[in-house]
Amino acid sequence: CGDGSSCPTGSTCCKLASGDYGCCPFKKAVCCSDGIHCCPNGYTCDVSAGTCNRGEAAVEMIELGREKAPNVECGDGSSCPTGSTCCKLASGDYGCCPFKKAVCCSDGIHCCPNGYSCDVSAGTCNRGEAAVEMIEL
Numbered sequence: 065c066g067d068g069s070s071c072p073t074g075s076t077c078c079k080l081a082s083g084d085y086g087c088c089p090f091k092k093a094v095c096c097s098d099g100i101h102c103c104p105n106g107y108t109c110d111v112s113a114g115t116c117n118r119g120e121a122a123v124e125m126i127e128l129g130r131e132k133a134p135n136v137e138c139g140d141g142s143s144c145p146t147g148s149t150c151c152k153l154a155s156g157d158y159g160c161c162p163f164k165k166a167v168c169c170s171d172g173i174h175c176c177p178n179g180y181s182c183d184v185s186a187g188t189c190n191r192g193e194a195a196v197e198m199i200e201l
Contacts, residue, residue: 075088076092152172154172166199184198
């Protein structure tokens with residue numbers, strides 16, 4: 065990141081409103097202008113609505129973190145960052161989905177935002193006519 069700190073592999077550094085840097089859990093993420101949130105690659109931030117938009121699809125914005133101690137406890141004793149969801153992986157371990165109250169997909173590899181359903185064969189999360197790419201755990 066620009067201040068000498070770093071974020072985990074597969075995440076993006078975004079400048080916080082304070083001037084420090086936070087980590088967005090998506091590769092090549094879009095850092096929102098409020099300095100608090102981010103969106104997946106290919107989405108635009110709608111700060112006033114609190115959503116990430118791409119065409120008809122809208123998902124909740126993700127709050128930037130500073131990789132603080134995680135505190136969402138998973139079933140195997142592991143944990144995920146606040147604001148995320150524990151999902152059981154195909155291996156039996158747990159992975160973290162960056163959305164609150166996310167839907168864990170049956171393939172044990174992906175998740176979808178709350179309110180969406182997994183279409184594993186298509187690789188999408190669907191809600192009515194809206195479809196977004198599944199998030200890999």
